[in-house]
Amino acid sequence: MLKWMGLLTLGVACFVGFYHYNKRLLDWLRFQSLGTRDYIVERLGLMFIEVPSHRILLGLFAISFGAGSLVFLAFLPEVFPGLMFGAIVAVIGWKVPRPIVDWLYRRRTNQFVFQLVDALNLMSNGLKSGLSVVPSSGLVVQEMPDPVRQEFNLVLSENKLGVPLEEALNGMARRVQSDDVEMLVTSINILKETGGNLAETFDTIATTIRERIKVEKKIQVLTASGFYQGMFVMAMPPVLGFVFYQTDPDFMRPLFTTAIGWVLLAGVLLLEALAFFAIMKIVKIDV
Secondary structure, X not given: OXXXXXXXXXXXXXXHHHHHOHHHHHHHHHHHHHHHHHHHHHHHHHOOOOOOHHHHHHHHXXXXXXXXXXXXXXXXXXXHHHHHHHHHHHHHHHHOHHHHHHHXXXXXXXXXXXXXXXXXXXXXXXXXXXXXHHHXXXXXXXXXXXXXXXXXXHHHXXXXXXXXXXXXXXXXXXXXXXXXXXXXXXXXXXXXXXXXXXXXXXXXXXXXXXXHHHHHHHHHXXXXXXXXXXXXXXXXXXXXXXXXXXXXXXXHOHHHHOHHHHHHHHHHHHHHHHHHHHHHHXXXXXX
């Protein structure tokens, strides 16, 4: 009787809370669903990957609520652990695609900046041979691989359709969000108006980018040891848990069959996630 009274009280409290904050809740749900979908579609579009928005939303529901439902069914007839771990999987499945897309975008941006050194040297040689900025950019499209070829090809295509070169370059800077690209675009736009030696400017920017990349690589080497040590420490709890379960299953079984064990497992997962974000925050150094 007390159990049913508690469930009824919880249901009434949830209904009252939802009724009172329904607008805020609906706005939050709309932001989490459509906002995440639009963000992913926008990021993929910046990488020249066209995916319909309805497919993105369907995929989000599949890897979040779909995976969470499978976890819940796997724990049946135990309802409480199924709900807890199913909810955790659903939240993780909903949140994971966005950082993955951000990682893909950062990787493409870093690849673009790395290729930009050779592209600037190529454009500088074109300017020294008597070409202007647009034909020099055409050399980049002909000789360089993606993604730098895609970006400069879009700039030239927009320029052929009547878009001013300055505006087309600003569009490239918006698509490839990097200080190096911003510096390049600003230099071209200023020197086209005021006059100056673009070839020498390109050589200077290429040297600056090359030296910055060297510093970043050196920092990655110095922080790699701390990163892998942190990953090793994070791997110890699940590995030791697996070993203990194989050697003495009866000793470890309450961890998976009792409410206290489920709470402890959820706490371990939470601490592992916090440790991962702390390690990534420590080893990440911006140059």
